[in-house]
Amino acid sequence: MTDMLLPPNVVLELTYNCNHKCIFCSCPWYAHLSSYPKEREMSLDEWKSSIDKLYLSGVNTFSISGGEALLKDCMSEIVQYIHYEGIKRGLNNPIVLISNALAMKEDYLHLFKKCNVHLSMSLPGYSTFKDHTGVDNADGVLGWFEKASSLGLKTTVNVTVTQKNYHELFETISMGLLSGASSVLINRFLPGGRGLGYMKELMLSTDQINGMLDIAEEVLTLSNRYGHVGTEIAYCAVRRPQKYKHLRIGYQCAAASDFFVIDPSGHIRTCNHSPRIVGHISHEPMIEDVDYWNLFANSGYKPEMCTNCRMIPICDCGCREVANILYGSPMEKDTSIITEIC
Numbered sequence: 001m002t003d004m005l006l007p008p009n010v011v012l013e014l015t016y017n018c019n020h021k022c023i024f025c026s027c028p029w030y031a032h033l034s035s036y037p038k039e040r041e042m043s044l045d046e047w048k049s050s051i052d053k054l055y056l057s058g059v060n061t062f063s064i065s066g067g068e069a070l071l072k073d074c075m076s077e078i079v080q081y082i083h084y085e086g087i088k089r090g091l092n093n094p095i096v097l098i099s100n101a102l103a104m105k106e107d108y109l110h111l112f113k114k115c116n117v118h119l120s121m122s123l124p125g126y127s128t129f130k131d132h133t134g135v136d137n138a139d140g141v142l143g144w145f146e147k148a149s150s151l152g153l154k155t156t157v158n159v160t161v162t163q164k165n166y167h168e169l170f171e172t173i174s175m176g177l178l179s180g181a182s183s184v185l186i187n188r189f190l191p192g193g194r195g196l197g198y199m200k201e202l203m204l205s206t207d208q209i210n211g212m213l214d215i216a217e218e219v220l221t222l223s224n225r226y227g228h229v230g231t232e233i234a235y236c237a238v239r240r241p242q243k244y245k246h247l248r249i250g251y252q253c254a255a256a257s258d259f260f261v262i263d264p265s266g267h268i269r270t271c272n273h274s275p276r277i278v279g280h281i282s283h284e285p286m287i288e289d290v291d292y293w294n295l296f297a298n299s300g301y302k303p304e305m306c307t308n309c310r311m312i313p314i315c316d317c318g319c320r321e322v323a324n325i326l327y328g329s330p331m332e333k334d335t336s337i338i339t340e341i342c
Contacts, residue, residue: 005058006286007297009259011272012064014072015041016264019102021134024124024160024202026192027067028275034193036275039265044074048081050266050281055089057286063096065272067264070103076111083115094118098158100133101141109144109151119148120156120185123176125165132164142179149180157181158230161212162189162202169212173219184227184247186216190336192273192325203336210239213247220246231273235315237337251315256296270296273321296320301330 016029016038029036042050051062062082069075082095094116101121112119121141123129129138148155157176161169173184188209189195189202204212213229220227228248235241235251255271262268268279268286270293278289287293295301299316306317318334326335 006054007254007256007258007260008059009061009063009254010054010059011259011261012047012062012078013066013261013263013272014047014064014069014075014078015067017071018066018068018100019071019135020068020100021194022100022124022132022160023194023198024132024162024189025194026190026273028193028273030194031192031275032194032197034275037265037267037277039267041072041264042266044077046266046282047074047078050262051078051082051085053281055085060086060091061093061095063098063259065098068100068103069097070099070108076108079111079115079117083117092116094154096120098122100135100137101144102135102137104140104144106147109148109153112148113151113153118154118156120158121145121181122158122160123172124160124162125168126172126175127168128165132160132162142175145176145179145181149182154182155180156183156185156227158185158187160187160189161204161208163204163208164202166204166208166212169215170219173216174223177219177223177225183225184216184220185230186212186227186247187230188212188233188336190231190273190319190322192275192322196325206237206337209233209237209337213238213244213249217244217247231319232316234318234334234337235311236309237318251311253296253299253301253316253320255321256293257299271321273319273325275325295330303331303333305333 029038096118098120123141124132126138130136188204191199226246232250232253261272266281267277278293279287301320303317318337320330322336323332323334324330
């Protein structure tokens with residue numbers, strides 16, 4: 001048992017492998033000339049021990065991703081272990097599983113129903129799906145939304161918004177909801193991983209970021225559904241924050257304070273976007289790079305240029321990890337958001 005209390009939510013990246021080659025992917029091991037250590041993936045027994053340790057350390061909600069989570073040979077057993085060990089502890093929080101759905105099977109959907117899994121599937125455009133992923137499977141994803149809905153599964157349509165798919169965002173979100181998705185998650189493209197090589201053709205302008213929010217709000221209002229933006233945006237970049245009633249926008253980073261990430265080999269990072277390893281699940285203490293961890297846990301990373309802003313108590317000035325990736329420090333400016341003010 002460890003005496004350290006961790007954030008309540010964890011993302012388990014089960015495998016480095018993926019059957020897509022998304023040009024927007026932020027997995028750090030896919031960055032060009034990446035030095036990220038892709039070590040041996042943990043076995044089922046090692047994941048079980050890690051899950052036990054996480055529960056004892058204050059974690060109560062699990063998300064599962066990759067790579068592509070469905071490619072992990074023991075994914076089903078890990079899902080069941082999280083669920084039933086949680087039940088023993090009086091917990092039945094939904095497990096969020098993030099997938100591109102290419103390896104989806106009906107048996108998985110029945111497992112997810114039994115184990116209280118909320119399925120989030122990626123739809124980065126419809127006509128531009130193959131341009132983004134290298135795979136022509138947009139209709140396949142929509143088909144799995146329909147099947148999941150028929151089984152009573154809660155699902156989220158997950159849309160990474162880029163310059164390439166911005167023009168069809170209304171249709172993309174609408175098709176996900178019409179096919180049975182319960183909610184919407186939108187993310188602006190963020191530089192990182194493989195995406196670092198495609199910044200110029202993918203990164204949104206400030207006008208497009210606001211347009212992205214407006215389009216999502218319009219679709220959600222028309223369908224009487226709700227959604228949220230997955231990555232924080234600087235408050236000053238949003239022109240009319242009060243107008244969004246169906247779309248929840250985050251302005252503060254939750255990394256190391258509300259959630260953290262464990263990679264396929266057991267390395268700990270502050271968030272899924274970060275290439276910086278701060279510890280290992282099997283080590284004592286688990287967090288070894290305490291200074292970097294605390295920079296995020298205590299929100300000690302705000303840029304000097306934002307110090308006198310009246311919104312600083314509720315805004316982290318964009319993605320701090322993007323600032324670190326691009327400029328070597330989380331205290332730099334997030335230039336994936338360009339505002340008239342900053």
